[in-house]
Amino acid sequence: MDFEYTEAQRELSGLTRELLTDWSERHPRPDDGGFDPQLWKALADTGLLEAALPERVNGGGFGLLEQCAILCEIGRTVAPAPYATSIAVVAATLGEFGDDHQIERRVRPLLRGETTVAPVLSRMAPVPTRGSAAFEARRDGRGWRVDGAQSAVAAASFADGFLIEARAGANSLLLLVDRDTEGLEVTAQQVVNGTDAALVELRAAAVPDADVIAVPGAAGWAGRRATLATCALQLGILARALQMTCEYACERRQFDKPIGTFQAVRQRLADAYIDVEAVRLTLWQAAWRESRALPAESEIAVAKFWAAEAGHRVAHTAVHIHASTGIYLDYPMQRYFTAAKRAEFESGSATDQLRRLGDQLDAVAP
Incomplete structure (x- = not known):
């Protein structure tokens, strides 16, 4: 297993860093809405939104590993671009399981930077339900009626549409719902690092069969990608927060010495470095296995455990x-702290991952 970036990953990572570094220099204090339409369009114009999607969508042949390379760069600048939701989850899922009509209607506008779509998946809930969904769907003529609610849905306050996981008896469905659908209510919520999240509620909302993905395993696939x-x-x-902290420790002086020369500070920085490397190793191991269609549930749970547990320690x-x-609002570190704290709990906390691993071990125990 080789964790070195491929040529495609290096090129996409470099292009993303160049674009986002320029953007962040011009927007040192972005608003807390989580979305900049001009930045989203710029990402589309450079081809980054379509570069790492399945071949049937854009013909590029890249995928999950390239997406992760782009996402790492977005994290480095904490840029208000919903790539993790609209592209890495929604567009990728539709590219894998959607039909031509769904791709043309939903994915193409995303890739042009014209719309965003927020995934509403059980694994992304504030308290993951481990196998059940917050929405229930029942047959109604040529479509479905859906009821349910989920709070703190990332990127939902400004989303033009939603990809919603729902239970239909023993099966899971993925439903494509427009923002103006009758019976859908979206209520913006304040979370630790902004106002992009929302409470999404469906009350007997009608969803036609043309907007349903009923392929077995599609919801689980989308949850793993999320x-x-x-x-x-x-x-x-975390990598950028650690870099900034090391630079600060070299510049900040106490008793006529850089604080980075103090043993306690060096020890904390060393521990943070080990934590960041643990996040890096487990992420790429899990992403590599998932990209090869190998069993990866345990590896993904381990990766998210480290993203949560190490994220907490490094942020503090x-x-x-x-x-x-x-914690000064006019200094960028507070943005990294709150972003890391949110990512700590997104898709399940460290404890949730340990429970998931325990369930998996129990399932295979003799």
């Missing part, structure tokens, strides 16, 4: 070493 996207974002967030280390500077 978890990996969170881990990739977290890796970028960064703020503690920066001292009061770390």
